Every structure is written in structure tokens, then in C-alpha cells.
Amino acid sequence: MVTPQTLGEILEGRGVSRRAFLKYSSYLSALMALPPSMAPAMAQGLAAARRQSVIWLSFQECTGCTESITRSMSPTLESLIFDTISLDYHHTLQAASGEAAEHAREKAMADNKGKYVVVVDGSVPLKDGGLYSTIAGVSNLKMLQDTCKDALAVISVGTCAAFGGIPKANPNPTGAVGIDEIIKDKPVINIPGCPPIPEAMTGSVAYLVAFGKIPELDHLKRPKAFFGDSIHDRCYRRPYYERGEFAEGFDDDGARKGYCLYKVGCKGPVTYNACATLKWNGGVSFPIQSGHGCLGCSEPDFWDQGGFYRPLSTSMPGMGMALAGAAAVGAALGVGAALTARKHQQAYIREQAAKGDEK
Amino acid sequence: MTLLDFARGPALQAALVIFIIGALWRFIGALLLPWRLVPAQPREGSPGTVSAWLKGMAVKMWPHEPFAKHGAFQFINGYIFHVGLAIVVFLFVPHILFIQGLTGLSWPGLPNSFVTVIGVVTAASLVAALLHRLRSPVLQLISRVDDYISWLLTFLPVLTGLLATAHLGARYETMLALHILSICVFLIWFPFGKLMHAFLFAFSRGMTGVRLGQRGAEL
Numbered sequence: 001m002v003t004p005q006t007l008g009e010i011l012e013g014r015g016v017s018r019r020a021f022l023k024y025s026s027y028l029s030a031l032m033a034l035p036p037s038m039a040p041a042m043a044q045g046l047a048a049a050r051r052q053s054v055i056w057l058s059f060q061e062c063t064g065c066t067e068s069i070t071r072s073m074s075p076t077l078e079s080l081i082f083d084t085i086s087l088d089y090h091h092t093l094q095a096a097s098g099e100a101a102e103h104a105r106e107k108a109m110a111d112n113k114g115k116y117v118v119v120v121d122g123s124v125p126l127k128d129g130g131l132y133s134t135i136a137g138v139s140n141l142k143m144l145q146d147t148c149k150d151a152l153a154v155i156s157v158g159t160c161a162a163f164g165g166i167p168k169a170n171p172n173p174t175g176a177v178g179i180d181e182i183i184k185d186k187p188v189i190n191i192p193g194c195p196p197i198p199e200a201m202t203g204s205v206a207y208l209v210a211f212g213k214i215p216e217l218d219h220l221k222r223p224k225a226f227f228g229d230s231i232h233d234r235c236y237r238r239p240y241y242e243r244g245e246f247a248e249g250f251d252d253d254g255a256r257k258g259y260c261l262y263k264v265g266c267k268g269p270v271t272y273n274a275c276a277t278l279k280w281n282g283g284v285s286f287p288i289q290s291g292h293g294c295l296g297c298s299e300p301d302f303w304d305q306g307g308f309y310r311p312l313s314t315s316m317p318g319m320g321m322a323l324a325g326a327a328a329v330g331a332a333l334g335v336g337a338a339l340t341a342r343k344h345q346q347a348y349i350r351e352q353a354a355k356g357d358e359k
Numbered sequence: 360m361t362l363l364d365f366a367r368g369p370a371l372q373a374a375l376v377i378f379i380i381g382a383l384w385r386f387i388g389a390l391l392l393p394w395r396l397v398p399a400q401p402r403e404g405s406p407g408t409v410s411a412w413l414k415g416m417a418v419k420m421w422p423h424e425p426f427a428k429h430g431a432f433q434f435i436n437g438y439i440f441h442v443g444l445a446i447v448v449f450l451f452v453p454h455i456l457f458i459q460g461l462t463g464l465s466w467p468g469l470p471n472s473f474v475t476v477i478g479v480v481t482a483a484s485l486v487a488a489l490l491h492r493l494r495s496p497v498l499q500l501i502s503r504v505d506d507y508i509s510w511l512l513t514f515l516p517v518l519t520g521l522l523a524t525a526h527l528g529a530r531y532e533t534m535l536a537l538h539i540l541s542i543c544v545f546l547i548w549f550p551f552g553k554l555m556h557a558f559l560f561a562f563s564r565g566m567t568g569v570r571l572g573q574r575g576a577e578l
Contacts, residue, residue, distance in 0.1 A: 230531060241471060242470065242471050242472040243470045243471075244452055244468055244469060270531060270532040270535065300361065306367070311457075312453070313453035313454065313457045314457055314459075319371075319375065322372055323375055330380040330382065330387070331387055335387060342392070345393060
């Protein structure tokens, strides 16, 4: 049996210089918010690692997450696939189809038992036995459970895989759930977003390969390196918020001047993601820079937060009838209380008058 | 459902329903009572109703001369946290947006950083009011549980709002949820405790002025 080459050997064979490799490792370290001293460790870890077998499962999703990762600038998807990982199964990117594709998945699982990483995009429908989404006649639930059985770790990319996402939006007709509601016995990393930032996906995979462990996660199992700060705290429009300068609409003077978008529904204050720092398309821009408020797409149930264009501080919609009813009840109670009090007063006055007459 | 979803949704709705029912019950119930309980005719030369009402309001704005020295702190501090609360509640842009979402009414706000400073002053003033109450033998005698509950339920929204703004204590969304929940408790308590003075003070002071005026008392 031939021992698989390490990444260092593969890169050396391709003529990648040590200097270029160290530069690449430093970038990855910075991406993951690791201290500079960790860059050599990252380089050492990557150089000594074998190419990581990755099985990518796509369930109830729109392929936006794959579209996003193909636009990863550094590391590019190509460098990730050719240098760092062995992408053994991916619906959209693989050449094989049908039984050949399924065999590739099964072979990767058998060859790398206990060592392969499962990446999932899309939620899993549980309602009615999971019949709302099947692949090769197998329900998403069964395929997920079978594939994750011998996995090293699971990475849920996109909000659908992480939290159920849009398929889970009210009224959730398919009973969609996120991956970590099903897989309880393996480490799960959530990289939410609709879609996620490409570097958050590739960076997390690279970290896993380099260090053989999952990065530090927050309470929603998101890597803190990418999801540690809120959009609001890192937003370049934050000074306008502090000064009370807001866009009132998307075409008014405030919008043209680049004022804060809080009033038009920006969810930046309660959304944790790296959009404001890493940005998109190689650091070109991000939604707020393009003039639209943050939708909060990396947070659970972002679709059901009362409306994208309602300011965060407003209450959830649909209270009007309840409050009008309350006003009617309160007014009726007030009138009733006053009438009762008047009745008692009149009785008291009559009583006092009668006592006076008796005297 | 997250804590913030619960706070912005069912909790806030239930609190507003209780607040509206309770406040209208007490307010309308009080306003529809007979305005002239004393059947006696007003004394000759007594001020008119409107004049006595306004005087009754004005005279309570500052302590009477004999009490000016001892009452000055209480009055000045009272003004500080009342004006502070008014600024924080009604001139902080996210609060205006909240009110606009419920009523459709809107008005210009102040810069958030300025409101934050006012919030700190208000919180300090509220703490001073509590300390004064705890140290004053007279206030001790007339203080009831209602006074302390009303103080606490006023202070908590200010405190949680400042902590949310400063990102202290918990993650922003958690502190925002606690801030909204503290307002929910405040709203529920409001109609049934002394906080209702916010609606009734003008009427109680005005009516006191009218009654004293009709009896010929100097206002």
C-alpha cells in the first residue's frame, strides 16, 4: 500500500516555494484570528497533514453555498481542493453521476473510516418520514446518519444546514431541521450565512486540516474567528448610528450620504458574521456597503424576525388587534368602575341626607 | 424561539395589553368620577377652576419656603431623573421607532451617544434618589413596598439599556432581550402601582388646587 503524500510533499512536488507556503499559512492564521506566533504551527500542521477526505452532502438547499465557496479568493476553491482536501463527493462539482457517484461516497467512507469530514449544505426534512427530499432513493435523514456514522467531524455550511434556514421558515411544511439537531455524537461546526462567507468555509476546513481539531466555537457552534463580532460593531457606518444620522429610505438624502441603515431594518446589531471585515468578492463590498441593511442571515430563524425592513427596536408585527381590544376592554372597565363609584356616592349622599332629615 | 424573539413578541404583547387595560381602567375610571364632591358653594373671591388648577400644579413644582432647604435635593434630583427618563424614553431613536411601530407617530431624536450620557446621569440620579429615601427618617416612615418596586422597575430598564449599549454583562441580543423584558415588567406594574402618577399627577395636583381654592386657602 502506498502511503498518501503529505500536503508539504504535494506542494513541493508542484514547485510551490517554502516562502509562498509560509505566506499562505500566515494568511490563513490571520483569517482565523490566530496570533502571529501560530503561523509557523499552521504551516507545520498543513505541511505534515495528509489531504483531508471531504464528503459534501447537499440536502434542502439552493446551491448558493456552493456558488459562494467557488468564489473564495484565498484560499481559492481550486487550491483548497487540489492542495488541502480531497473532495470525494459533491453533487454540483463532481463529474460522476448516478451509481458511480454514490460508489465514490461509499468508497471514501470505507477508505477513510473515522478520518473523513462531512460537509453539509441544506436542511434535513423530518416530516412524513423525510420523503420531501431524497437522493438516489435515499432520504436525506438516512444518508446523513449513514455518512456521519464514521466521520471525524461535520461542518454545516449555510444557514439551512446550521439552523434549518429558509426551509424551516414558518410554517416549515417539511419539518426541516439543522444538522446538529440530528447528529449528536460528532463534533459539528456551524458556518451559517445565506450564503456563508467563502473564506469562513475554506478557513475553517484549513484549520481542521492543519490542527486536526475544530476551531473555538461560540454558543451556536460557529467559529469565533468569523462569528465573534456583530456586524454593527465592525460596520464602517457605526459612527452615523452614534451621531443619530440615519437613512429614512433607500433613495433619500441620508441613503446617498451613506448614513446608518438601522431605521430601514438593518439587523447588524444582533447579527454575528465577518461581512463587515472580510467582505465579499475578495474584499470588494458587503450588503451594507452596497446600501442595503443586514438581513441577519447568519442567525437562527432570520426569515421569521418580523420583516427585513422593520427596525430592530420595533415589536413583532400583528399586535394591532390585540392592543385595540385591550383599549376597548380598559375603557369599558373604566366606565364601569366610574359608574359604580357614582352609584355608591349617590347612595351615600342620600343616606347622609336622610340622616340629616331625621335630626 | 430565542429570548429576544420571546421578549419582542409574546412578552411585549402581553405586557402592552395589561398596561393598556390597567391604565385606561384607572384613568377613565378616575376622570369620570364627579368633579365636585363638595356640594358647598365656593367661597367668595376664590379663584376660578382653571386658575386654581394651574396654581395647584405650579405650587407643587417647588417646595414651600419652610421646606426649601431640606427639600431642595429631593426636588432637584427628582427633576434630573424625570427629565433624564423623558429624554431617554422619548428622544432615543430606537425608542421612537418602537413607538412609531405601535402608534404611527414619529418625531426627531437625539444622537445616540448623547442619549447614552443622559442615561448614565439618569441612572446615577435614580441611585441617589434611592439612597436618599433609605437615609431619610421621614421618607422611611411614608415609604411602602410599592415605592421600592416602582423604583426598581424604573431603574432596571435604564440599567439594562446602558449595559446593552456598552456591551457589558452579556451578548448584545441577550441584554437587549433583558432590556425589553424589564420594560414588560415595568408596563405590567405601571397601572397598578405608584408609577401611574405619570398619568394622574396633573389631575391630582390640579384637583387639589381647585378644592383648596374653593375653600379659600392660599395657593
